[in-house]
Amino acid sequence: MEDKRLDTENEKLLVLKDVKTSFFTKKGVVRAVDGVSFSISKGEVVGLGGESGCGKSITSLSIMRLVPQPAGKIVSGEILFKNEDLLKKSEDEMRRIRGDRISMILQDPMVSMNQVLRVGYQLGETYRYHHKISGSLRDMCIGLLKKVKVPAPESRVNDYPFQFSGGMCQRALIAMGIANGPDLLIADEPTTALDVTIQAQILKLMKDIQRESKSSIILITHDLATVAQICSRLLVMYGGRIIEKAPVKTFYKKPAHPYSVGLIKSVPVLGRPTGRLYSIDGQPPSLINPPSGCRFAPRCTQAKKPCFEIYPPETTLEEGHKISCWLYSRD
Amino acid sequence: MKNDAIISVHELKKYYPVTKGTFFSRTVGYVKAVDSISFGIKSGETLGLVGESGCGKSTTANVMLGLESPTSGQIMFDGRDITRFSRQELFDFRGNIQAVFQDPFRSLNPRKKVKHIISEPLFIHKVCSRKEIAFRIIQLLDLVGFDPFQAGLYPHEFSGGQRQRIAIARALALNPRVIILDEPVSALDVSIQAQILNLLIDLQKRLHLTYLIISHDLAVVEYVSTHIGVMYLGHLVEMAPSEALYNNPIHPYTRALLDSVPVADPEDIKEVTLEGEVPSPLNPPEGCAFHPRCPVCEPRCSKEGPFMREVAPEHAAACHVCG
Numbered sequence: 001m002e003d004k005r006l007d008t009e010n011e012k013l014l015v016l017k018d019v020k021t022s023f024f025t026k027k028g029v030v031r032a033v034d035g036v037s038f039s040i041s042k043g044e045v046v047g048l049g050g051e052s053g054c055g056k057s058i059t060s061l062s063i064m065r066l067v068p069q070p071a072g073k074i075v076s077g078e079i080l081f082k083n084e085d086l087l088k089k090s091e092d093e094m095r096r097i098r099g100d101r102i103s104m105i106l107q108d109p110m111v112s113m114n115q116v117l118r119v120g121y122q123l124g125e126t127y128r129y130h131h132k133i134s135g136s137l138r139d140m141c142i143g144l145l146k147k148v149k150v151p152a153p154e155s156r157v158n159d160y161p162f163q164f165s166g167g168m169c170q171r172a173l174i175a176m177g178i179a180n181g182p183d184l185l186i187a188d189e190p191t192t193a194l195d196v197t198i199q200a201q202i203l204k205l206m207k208d209i210q211r212e213s214k215s216s217i218i219l220i221t222h223d224l225a226t227v228a229q230i231c232s233r234l235l236v237m238y239g240g241r242i243i244e245k246a247p248v249k250t251f252y253k254k255p256a257h258p259y260s261v262g263l264i265k266s267v268p269v270l271g272r273p274t275g276r277l278y279s280i281d282g283q284p285p286s287l288i289n290p291p292s293g294c295r296f297a298p299r300c301t302q303a304k305k306p307c308f309e310i311y312p313p314e315t316t317l318e319e320g321h322k323i324s325c326w327l328y329s330r331d
Numbered sequence: 332m333k334n335d336a337i338i339s340v341h342e343l344k345k346y347y348p349v350t351k352g353t354f355f356s357r358t359v360g361y362v363k364a365v366d367s368i369s370f371g372i373k374s375g376e377t378l379g380l381v382g383e384s385g386c387g388k389s390t391t392a393n394v395m396l397g398l399e400s401p402t403s404g405q406i407m408f409d410g411r412d413i414t415r416f417s418r419q420e421l422f423d424f425r426g427n428i429q430a431v432f433q434d435p436f437r438s439l440n441p442r443k444k445v446k447h448i449i450s451e452p453l454f455i456h457k458v459c460s461r462k463e464i465a466f467r468i469i470q471l472l473d474l475v476g477f478d479p480f481q482a483g484l485y486p487h488e489f490s491g492g493q494r495q496r497i498a499i500a501r502a503l504a505l506n507p508r509v510i511i512l513d514e515p516v517s518a519l520d521v522s523i524q525a526q527i528l529n530l531l532i533d534l535q536k537r538l539h540l541t542y543l544i545i546s547h548d549l550a551v552v553e554y555v556s557t558h559i560g561v562m563y564l565g566h567l568v569e570m571a572p573s574e575a576l577y578n579n580p581i582h583p584y585t586r587a588l589l590d591s592v593p594v595a596d597p598e599d600i601k602e603v604t605l606e607g608e609v610p611s612p613l614n615p616p617e618g619c620a621f622h623p624r625c626p627v628c629e630p631r632c633s634k635e636g637p638f639m640r641e642v643a644p645e646h647a648a649a650c651h652v653c654g
């Protein structure tokens with residue numbers, strides 16, 4: 001295992017090439033993810049941001065091959081995980097990857113756990129599935145709970161999830177996610193359901209665990225502040241596509257896409273009274289018949305004629321900062 | 332501050348009994364959801380209540396709306412105590428104080444058209460004739476930025492932000508003087524959240540409304556409020572004009588709360604300032620409710636609970652040590 005890790009050290013862990021996921025409904029084809037390409041290196045923490053319905057969760061479900069059936073389907077594209085295409089794997093092979101090499105933490109900690117099984121059992125479940133073991137996993141589970149800083153793990157391991165508070169459930173879920181030492185951890189809005197003081201604790205925990213285990217993390221969130229706190233790179237999605245990719249430091253200093261600029265300006269900042277809050281007019285686009293040009297054009301204040309007709313190509317502004325917008329296109 | 336307030340609460344308590352047994356049930360304890368809080372809001376101002384889940388902010392709102400009766404304490408509106416109202420008086424009073432709730436997907440009846448949703452309070456309180464109602468609906472829709480034709484649509488034809496506008500229009504129907512906003516933007520996306528917050532501020536100026544806004548998002552509360560109250564486990568721990576609260580927080584919990592809000596700036600990484608979790612309200616700590624997590628806790632904090640003390644004009648905090 002270790003050798004393999006070293007070999008791929010400088011390579012990309014995960015590469016998505018033009019992934020398209022659609023839902024075939026009575027009302028028409030919903031193009032939830034419409035040509036998304038990005039890559040993640042080993043040990044990188046990447047934020048995937050955007051508003052509800054922009055396709056960020058479906059992107060993560062596509063990586064896990066867990067898109068809701070039968071309506072949803074990954075139509076085309078390639079998802080290369082350690083240079084192997086996940087879309088060509090059989091269901092059995094996928095099952096061996098899920099929870100072992102790629103694991104996921106979901107939004108609502110209270111409903112992500114089985115309420116009638118002990119926390120300890122659920123913690124050991126993923127490990128038991130992927131390893132041949134004999135004997136008890138109790139010590140391992142206690143160790144895991146210790147790692148995620150659940151107080152009194154020796155007795156807590158026997159508790160049921162309803163005896164845990166929201167923050168502690170989320171800690172237990174993180175413990176489950178890292179039980180097998182995955183290469184990639186997908187966290188879908190891990191702190192949205194939590195209070196601010198607990199959110200700060202969970203973010204710190206995720207940062208510490210990442211530093212220790214060197215696994216890559218995709219953090220899916222609508223909250224740009226969370227991204228700024230733990231990610232090194234940010235991908236902004238809008239209407240099923242990625243519109244801007246940038247290192248976090250560049251993004252908050254010089255956001256380029258009009259949507260990103262508007263998004264940053266429309267969040268009230270504590271202690272920085274701004275007078276009137278900037279707001280982006282209009283509503284996010286319907287993905288059933290998305291506008292043919294730039295998805296953001298109808299709401300954009302700087303939209304010109306080509307914006308409504310052709311989708312803008314990706315332009316590189318500087319190292320690592322890529323944007324899909326006609327304002328910056330050199331053609 | 333309390334004297335010229337349009338609405339104020341004094342020593343408000345709301346305890347929920349905890350019972351054991353089905354047939355011969357007996358009360359074994361109380362959940363002190365709201366424990367002796369007092370505050371007032373002046374006409375045209377906005378009070379923001381912040382705190383973590385379970386701290387009693389929504390219970391406070393429900394009691395003030397008359398949806399639940401308090402265990403003890405007074406709620407004064409225009410010099411009259413609404414907790415002593417008869418049913419009829421309470422019914423008449425309700426037009427003065429209206430509410431907008433968190434989830435616009437659940438607070439609107441999906442089987443009713445927008446015009447019926449908005450005009451329901453008008454029918455119930457019989458404030459105008461049928462003809463006037465039609466006119467009033469258009470007026471209300473215009474206030475929240477809709478076209479008259481949208482009155483015939485159903486809630487599912489609107490997005491989250493638009494539904495929240497409908498909920499606001501309904502709250503405005505009876506020309507209330509106070510509106511209680513319980514997490515009005517937490518279910519909305521950032522770009523839509525800004526639209527709703529701006530709308531609320533515009534309406535307040537135009538109609539001279541008084542708001543009580545409840546939110547867990549400190550930045551949102553700071554943006555709309557003139558005063559902010561911080562709650563912890565059923566107690567009000569600090570109350571101040573919003574600028575003073577931000578620039579000069581007194582209570583250690585307020586400080587920790589302000590410090591733990593993540594900032595959209597990668598060069599300003601937050602440190603965790605508050606360990607542990609909120610204790611269960613069933614079994615709250617002795618003395619100051621915050622002392623087990625408090626960084627500046629002293630021996631007496633675990634014995635006697637602190638009272639609100641004024642530290643500056645309009646700025647009060649409940650702490651033995653600070654201020």
